[in-house]
Amino acid sequence: MADNFDALLNALPLILEGLIITLQLTVGGAILAMATAVVLGVLAQQDNILLRGFARVIIEFFRGTSLVVQLFWLFFVLPQFGLSFPAMAVGIAALGLNYGAYGAEIVRGSINSVPAGQWEATTALSLSKLQGMRRVIFPQAWALMIPSLSNLLVHLLKGTAIVSFITMADLTFRIDQLRVDTNTFFAYGVGLVLYFLIAYVLTLAMNALEARAKHKLGRGVSLPEALNLRSADTGVTSSTKEHV
Secondary structure (H helix, E strand, O other), X not given: OHHHHHHHHHHHHHHHHHHHHHHHHHHHHHHHHHHHHXXXXXXXXXXXXXXXXXXXXXXXXXXXXXXXXXXXXXXXHHHHHOOOOOHHHHHHHHHHHHHHHHHHHHHHHHHHXXXXXXXXXXXXXXXXXXXXXXXXXXXXXXXXXXXXXXXXXXXXXXXXXXXXXXXXXXXXXXXXXXXXXOOHXXXXXXXXXXXXXXXXXXXXXXXHHHHHXXXXXXXXXXXXHHHHHHHHHHHHHHHHHHHO
């Protein structure tokens, strides 16, 4: 066991490099996925059949084809047509477009979940459809879609592991190298812990974002207030236990 930890310490610089690549892919892919999801999700619920049809074709194409195949197309096939991109850009593009297509359904469903009376309110306020969407409908839909987007973000994080197929030394690649110097149980155990910690931090960040979105709508306390309430509850509990 001591030899395993010595090997881990020696491999730590390379593992940190892989971790940085994984985080870059996660953040870049998440930004692109969110932009794709919002654009396609809004277009998919438009009355215009051309806009709606365009969005549906893009959504179903990227949802209905393999992420690995999409990655290979962007990295190995496009250069045959004179379009060559860095591996990082290809990884972000594949992750963003694929998970953005799934996110588009979340956005569309959340927008449709906003009560019809809210649309009527935008009309009463003489807001254009774009203004009504931006100022009234989307803020409410945003609070509804965050929990589902949080799950999608964790899936995107795990999806970054496929970039080793296009020569990128991400966290999974470095963990596999560690396996050679240690053993399967130890190396992949380290990998499980690292991925779990990243996913947990992302989940906490999304929970904070959800609390902020609900607070802006007047549906909950702010995050600092929630933390203060929790601290106060803990203090009351502790005081009660000491008294008993």
